[in-house]
Amino acid sequence: MRAVAVLTLVAGVAGALRLDDGARWQQDSIAAGHQAQIIARAESAALTLQQHELQQDAKARAAAEAKAAAARAAAVDREASRRGADRTVNFGPIPSSCKEFSGNRAIGCALVLSAGYDLTQMACLNKLWTRESGWNHKAENKSSGAYGIPQALPGTKMAKFGDDWRTNPATQIKWGLEYIKNRYKNPCGAWQQSEEEGWY
Structure with missing residues (x-):
């Protein structure tokens, strides 16, 4: 009887140990799951932060490029003014929507x-x-003979809009806009052609 009681006691202790091991394993699994979730959240937050930093860098680069382009355009304007190329001619009123532009x-x-x-x-x-x-409006390509703001070839084509085609930017621009409309529909079509082929 005593032997049976001892065996029962030993079996109970072993079972309790197994139950205790099972509970500990279950707790360890839950803790590992929580830890994995915490790591996943931290990685997601780090990725979001990295994406935000990349977006900010892209915006800063775009702003810097736009500023540089504006500075280059201003330098071109200053050089044209220095040469007397962009002098104002007697032209009707300029719409207020064009106030960001000057001269030609x-x-x-x-x-x-x-x-x-x-x-x-x-x-x-x-x-x-x-x-x-x-x-x-006095730009001349010595090698091809193209002339004026739109680089008409030959420049005499612009006489269609006035005998003052050599000196009047408005005459040249009118001719250039008609040329663009007939060939490319609009200036953006002409610009696309220039981007793709280097000429229009």
Whole structure:
């Protein structure tokens, strides 16, 4: 009897130990699960922070590039003014929506709007003719003979809009806008062509 009691006691202790081990294993599993969740949350927060930093860096780079582009355009304007290329001619009123432009660009903006285009098209035209001539109505390509703001080839084509085509930026711009409309529909189409081929 005593032996049976001892065996029962030993079996009970062993069972209790097994139950205790099982409970400890279960607690360890739960703790590991919590720890995995904490690590996953921390990794997610770190990733979100990294994405935010990348977005901020991209915004800062874009702002710096825009500022540099504006500075380059201002330098081109100053150089054109220094050479007397961007002098104001007697041209009608410039719309208030064109106030960010001056000289030949302001005339161009007014003529773009009067041709039925919007300021988006003026943005494309500004890039196009800054590349072609710097908006210098006396710009001449010595090798090809292209002349003026739109770099008409030959320059005499612009006489369609006035005998003063050599000296009047408005005459040149009117011709250039008609040329663009006939070939590319609008200035942004001409700018796309220039970007793809290097000419328009």
